[in-house]
Amino acid sequence: MVANIYPVNLNNRQVLAFFTDKDTAIINYTLESLSISSFKALYMPRQGHTDNVQILLKWQDTRSVSISDAVITNLKGILIGVKTADCLPILLSSKDGALVAAVHAGWRGTAKAILKKTLDIMINRFSLSADDILVAMGPSIRGCCYEVGPEVVEKIIEVTGQGEHIKNTNTGFYVDLCKANTRIALGAGVPAENIWVSEYCTYCNPERFHSYRYSKTTKRQGAFIGIKLDSEENNE
Ligand SMILES: [Zn+2]
Numbered sequence: 446m447v448a449n450i451y452p453v454n455l456n457n458r459q460v461l462a463f464f465t466d467k468d469t470a471i472i473n474y475t476l477e478s479l480s481i482s483s484f485k486a487l488y489m490p491r492q493g494h495t496d497n498v499q500i501l502l503k504w505q506d507t508r509s510v511s512i513s514d515a516v517i518t519n520l521k522g523i524l525i526g527v528k529t530a531d532c533l534p535i536l537l538s539s540k541d542g543a544l545v546a547a548v549h550a551g552w553r554g555t556a557k558a559i560l561k562k563t564l565d566i567m568i569n570r571f572s573l574s575a576d577d578i579l580v581a582m583g584p585s586i587r588g589c590c591y592e593v594g595p596e597v598v599e600k601i602i603e604v605t606g607q608g609e610h611i612k613n614t615n616t617g618f619y620v621d622l623c624k625a626n627t628r629i630a631l632g633a634g635v636p637a638e639n640i641w642v643s644e645y646c647t648y649c650n651p652e653r654f655h656s657y658r659y660s661k662t663t664k665r666q667g668a669f670i671g672i673k674l675d676s677e678e679n680n681e
Pocket residue numbers: 586587588589590646647648649
């Protein structure tokens with residue numbers, strides 16, 4: 446059984462957005478496996494902990510799959526998504542539902558500010574104001590469990606500055622990718638009330654979510670968002 450999580454700020458008449466959990470024990474997602482009929486296609490990039498952002502403006506653009514860790518589209522009827530198992534999935538939409546994005550941010554992507562890069566493209570290329578962008582951060586490993594080395598902390602701080610997303614304890618350094626990326630979104634001008642944050646740490650909830658650190662699994666949950674087809678187009 447699928448028990449998807451639907452962030453309340455992103456789902457509306459135009460946009461469908463959800464995070465899957467472990468019940469969708471799927472490696473290669475398809476529209477069929479997700480039981481989704483209101484979309485014509487599914488696009489997921491080949492992820493590589495890069496800061497490459499793939500922009501899909503024409504259906505032609507969906508034919509080649511590049512190595513990237515963020516996708517932006519204004520096309521109706523295509524569901525875009527990223528896969529994670531501890532890394533942070535981030536879904537974004539403009540308030541008018543005309544532009545959506547999906548981002549995969551592990552510590553490397555966070556340290557490369559992939560979310561900032563995605564927001565900059567949404568703002569500059571698509572003439573949005575940061576106030577008009579809605580953000581949802583999905584289940585990921587959180588500050589309670591994500592122990593990292595000092596070199597990781599150093600790289601993240603270069604982008605985010607110090608803050609409560611980094612904890613230095615007796616046992617080591619802990620990073621909260623969700624809080625780090627929330628800081629990045631706030632820093633780019635997105636208002637706090639536009640940001641939805643999942644309550645779940647993947648490592649704390651291995652019965653519900655895939656956690657690479659917990660089980661070294663190759664399975665991933667998915668994070669998906671898309672602009673729905675108009676109902677008449679859907680009936681064509
Ligand atoms: Zn935890």
